[in-house]
Amino acid sequence: MIVRKGFKYRIYPNQEQQRKLAVQFGHARYIYNWGLGQSQDKYPGYNHLAKQLPILKKTSETTWLKEAHSQVLQQSLKDLDRAFQNFFAKRGGYPHFKSKRAKQSARYPQPKESWIAPDGRRIQLSKVGHVRLVLHRPLEGVMKNVTVSRTRSGRYFVSIQVEIEMATPIFAGGAVGLDLGLREFATLSTGEKIAPPQYYRKAQKKRRRLARQLSRKKLGGHNHEKARLRLARLDEKISNQRRDFHHKLSRMLVEENQFIGLEDLNVRGMLANHHLAKSIGDAGWSAFVTMLGYKGEWYGCQVEKVSRWYPSSKTCSVCGTKMEAMPLNVRIWQCPMCGTVHDRDVNAAINILKQSTAGAVENNAWGQSVRPSTDGYAGRTRKPTRFSGW
Incomplete structure (x- = not known):
């Protein structure tokens, strides 16, 4: 192709x-x-x-x-x-x-x-x-x-x-559900959690200091230009760090899996929440999902989205019981019907995988069976350090 x-x-x-x-x-x-x-x-x-x-x-x-x-x-x-x-x-x-x-x-x-x-x-x-x-x-x-x-x-x-x-991709590997969040950047249906890098928050103190220095300089002067360049270099570094993290993680996921299911998030609407806007912008979900899409086409991984209205967090992945309410501060909960204790994010990732592969688990678009990934990372938290190119 x-x-x-x-x-x-x-x-x-x-x-x-x-x-x-x-x-x-x-x-x-x-x-x-x-x-x-x-x-x-x-x-x-x-x-x-x-x-x-x-x-x-x-x-x-x-x-x-x-x-x-x-x-x-x-x-x-x-x-x-x-x-x-x-x-x-x-x-x-x-x-x-x-x-x-x-x-x-x-x-x-x-x-x-x-x-x-x-x-x-x-x-x-x-x-x-x-x-x-x-x-x-x-x-x-x-x-x-x-x-x-x-x-x-x-x-x-x-x-x-x-x-x-490029050679026609060979679709191999398992299937995984992906739940994007703020406490963990991504939680996989296998139980693996990807820690959020938070590059902007880590550099926030230094950025505030550089912004104050810039505001005190006279507009049009040499000192103003030097202060502007220092702030611009820091902003560019943060952007490069975030992009590098997205590239490495997306490449790792599409190489290890044949199918990835995730939510169709309304990022623009979520940014209207001023309590979470900074963390959402620091995560950069939209750019990451875009990378997953085109890299999946290159390397043989189908990426499917489920509706943003699907109640993935408050639905039991074992018996299908739906809770009436699930506040954000509830991270661990027990199903009242089957008694299963759920990690909120892992349960959501499992439900996203089930919903995205509905009707295509046994016989997908390439005539192959799609199996949940069993790479042995359940319950672990890791960072995408392995990198073999974008």
């Missing part, structure tokens, strides 16, 4: 190349904001806005747009179109204007293999030049587009999307 993957590398442009990249970033941002301004009453669509680009370049006030790569401007309008499509499909909020103080990016849609030097130390970017590249892992597949970005901390990266042919 043919899939699309992204390879992200660090680049080190010199001062002149940084200036040229700033031109590409600034022009792409201007076109995005211009298109959003044209869509205040009604979104006219990508085709209508793209036809106005040549006219906009000939206008005396915006002739400087010719300095930018034409396809970079078109891709910026495509990003705006995707943002509106997500808004119409209720997958995201209304698009916002971009700021030069946020993360910057520009995308080249038709790269060539010759852009990367044979020794892998340089990459050629149109209207920028040959930029120093750190190719820390080999690039595979056929290049489809190249995105250059600059983070808030001033680091530059290039993300190369490729099409790669």
